[in-house]
Amino acid sequence: MTGNRPLGVGLIGCGTIGQVHAASLGQLVEDGEVRAVAAADPSEAARNAASRNALGFESLHEDGRAVIDDAGVEAVVIASPTATHRDLVYAALDAGKPLLCEKPLAPVFPVVREMHDAVVASGLTAQVGFHSRFHYLFDAVQHLVTGGELGAPMGYVLREDQFWPTGEIVPGHSSWRSNRSQAGGGALLEHTIHGADVVSWLFGPARQVFARTRSQFGYDVEDIAAATVEHESGVVGTILTVFNGVRGREERRLEVFFERAAVEMTADFVVGAREDGLMIQRPDEEAERPELDSLRAAHWDRLGVTRKDVWFYLYLAAREWARSIRAAQPASPSFGDALAAHALVEAAYRSAESGAPVTLEGDLAIPGAS
Ligand SMILES: NC(=O)c1ccc[n+]([C@@H]2O[C@H](COP(=O)([O-])OP(=O)(O)OC[C@H]3O[C@@H](n4cnc5c(N)ncnc54)[C@H](O)[C@@H]3O)[C@@H](O)[C@H]2O)c1
Known part of the structure; x- marks a missing residue:
C-alpha cells in the first residue's frame, strides 16, 4: 500500500490504552514506520495527552469519524470503550481503511461474529489487540x-x-x-x-x-x-x-x-x-x-x-501491524483469532x-x- 513511505495512522480513543498506543506510534514515527496523522477523543485532556505521547498528531478531533474521513489517514487504531468498536470498525471498512481494533471486539457475541464476517468480506488488513x-x-x-x-x-x-x-x-x-x-x-x-x-x-x-x-x-x-x-x-x-x-x-x-x-x-x-x-x-x-x-x-x-527503550509490548504489535499493511499482507492476531x-x-x-x-x-x- 504505502511501500517504503511511512503509513498515515489515525487513533480513535485516547484513554488508558489509547495513550499507550500513542506512545507506540510516537516510537514508530521515530523509526520512520508511521506518521501520526489524527486522533480523536471526546475528552480534550485525553487527546492532548495522546498527542504528546505520539510526538504530535497533525490534527485532533472530538469525533472518531473525523479521523476515519481524514484523507491522510491510511489506517485506523480503534482504542475507545468496547461498546463503541462496532460502529467505528464498520466506518473504517466503509472507508476502505485497514484497522487495528482493541479487544474485546464487542460486548455481545453475535456482534463479534458480525464484525468478523464483515472484516473477512472486506479483505482489508485488520488486527486485534491481543498484545x-x-x-x-x-x-x-x-x-x-x-x-x-x-x-x-x-x-x-x-x-x-x-x-x-x-x-x-x-x-x-x-x-x-x-x-x-x-x-x-x-x-x-x-x-x-x-x-x-x-x-x-x-x-x-x-x-x-x-x-x-x-x-x-x-x-x-x-x-x-x-x-x-x-x-x-x-x-x-x-x-x-x-x-x-x-x-x-x-x-x-x-x-x-x-x-x-x-x-x-x-x-x-x-x-x-x-x-x-x-x-x-x-x-x-x-x-x-x-x-x-x-x-x-x-x-x-x-x-x-533494535530499539532499547521499548517499555510496553504493544509497540511490537503496532509495528507488525503497520508492516503488514505496508506489505499488503494479512495481520495477526486476526479477527478469526478473535472469534475463537x-x-x-x-x-x-x-x-x-x-x-x-x-x-x-x-x-x-x-x-x-x-
Ligand atoms: N489490549 C490491551 O491490553 C488493552 C488494555 C486496556 C484496554 N483495552 C481495551 O481498549 C479499549 C479502551 O480501554 P481503556 O482502558 O483505554 O478505556 P478508558 O476508559 O481508559 O479510555 C477510553 C477513552 O475513549 C474515549 N471515548 C469514549 N467514547 C469514544 C468514542 N465514541 N470515540 C472516541 N473515543 C471515545 C473516552 O473519552 C476515553 O478517553 C477497551 O475495549 C478495552 O477493553 C485493551
Whole structure:
C-alpha cells in the first residue's frame, strides 16, 4: 500500500490504552514506520495527552469519524470503550481503511461474529489487540508447544488476576467496565479474553467449556470466573480469572504440562517487570530458568527490533501491524483469532448460566475447527 513511505495512522480513543498506543506510534514515527496523522477523543485532556505521547498528531478531533474521513489517514487504531468498536470498525471498512481494533471486539457475541464476517468480506488488513502474543515469554512457551522436544502438551492451568478496573476501586479509573451494557462481561470477557486467545493460539480452538462465575463486588458483571476447557486437539486446561481489590497488581501465570516436561511462566505487561519468570522442568534434571534479558533480546532480534527503550509490548504489535499493511499482507492476531477467543468466553458464560458444559457448535462454531 504505502511501500517504503511511512503509513498515515489515525487513533480513535485516547484513554488508558489509547495513550499507550500513542506512545507506540510516537516510537514508530521515530523509526520512520508511521506518521501520526489524527486522533480523536471526546475528552480534550485525553487527546492532548495522546498527542504528546505520539510526538504530535497533525490534527485532533472530538469525533472518531473525523479521523476515519481524514484523507491522510491510511489506517485506523480503534482504542475507545468496547461498546463503541462496532460502529467505528464498520466506518473504517466503509472507508476502505485497514484497522487495528482493541479487544474485546464487542460486548455481545453475535456482534463479534458480525464484525468478523464483515472484516473477512472486506479483505482489508485488520488486527486485534491481543498484545500478549508479542510478549517474549508467551512466545517462548509457544515455541516449546510447537517444537516437539518436550513431547505433546497434555494440559494447562492459566490464572490471570488484577485490580478491579473501575473508579470505585481505583480512584480516577474510568468506570464503564462495571456496567454490563458497555462492557458485556467482567474479568472473563474484559481481561481474560487475552488468556482465551493465548490458549486457543497454543492448543487450538476449544471444543467444550464448563464454567462458573461470581460477582463478589456486586456489579452486574462477574469478578471471578473458573472454566474447564477441552480443546479440539484433546488438550485440557483450567482458567481462573479474578478482578479484586489488590490495586497495582496485574499478573498472568501459565503452567503447561507436556509428556516430558512441566513449564511455568509468569508475565506482566511492562517490559522488564519483576513478576516475569520462566521455568522448564525436564525429567531427571535441575529445572532450567532461562536468563530473561537474553531470551527477550533473542525474540526481539527475530522480529528485527533494535530499539532499547521499548517499555510496553504493544509497540511490537503496532509495528507488525503497520508492516503488514505496508506489505499488503494479512495481520495477526486476526479477527478469526478473535472469534475463537470470544467463542470460548461465550461458551463459558452460557455454561455458567445453564450449569452444564457447552460445546462450541452451532452459532459458537469456529471456521476451520472440526
Ligand atoms: N489490549 C490491551 O491490553 C488493552 C488494555 C486496556 C484496554 N483495552 C481495551 O481498549 C479499549 C479502551 O480501554 P481503556 O482502558 O483505554 O478505556 P478508558 O476508559 O481508559 O479510555 C477510553 C477513552 O475513549 C474515549 N471515548 C469514549 N467514547 C469514544 C468514542 N465514541 N470515540 C472516541 N473515543 C471515545 C473516552 O473519552 C476515553 O478517553 C477497551 O475495549 C478495552 O477493553 C485493551
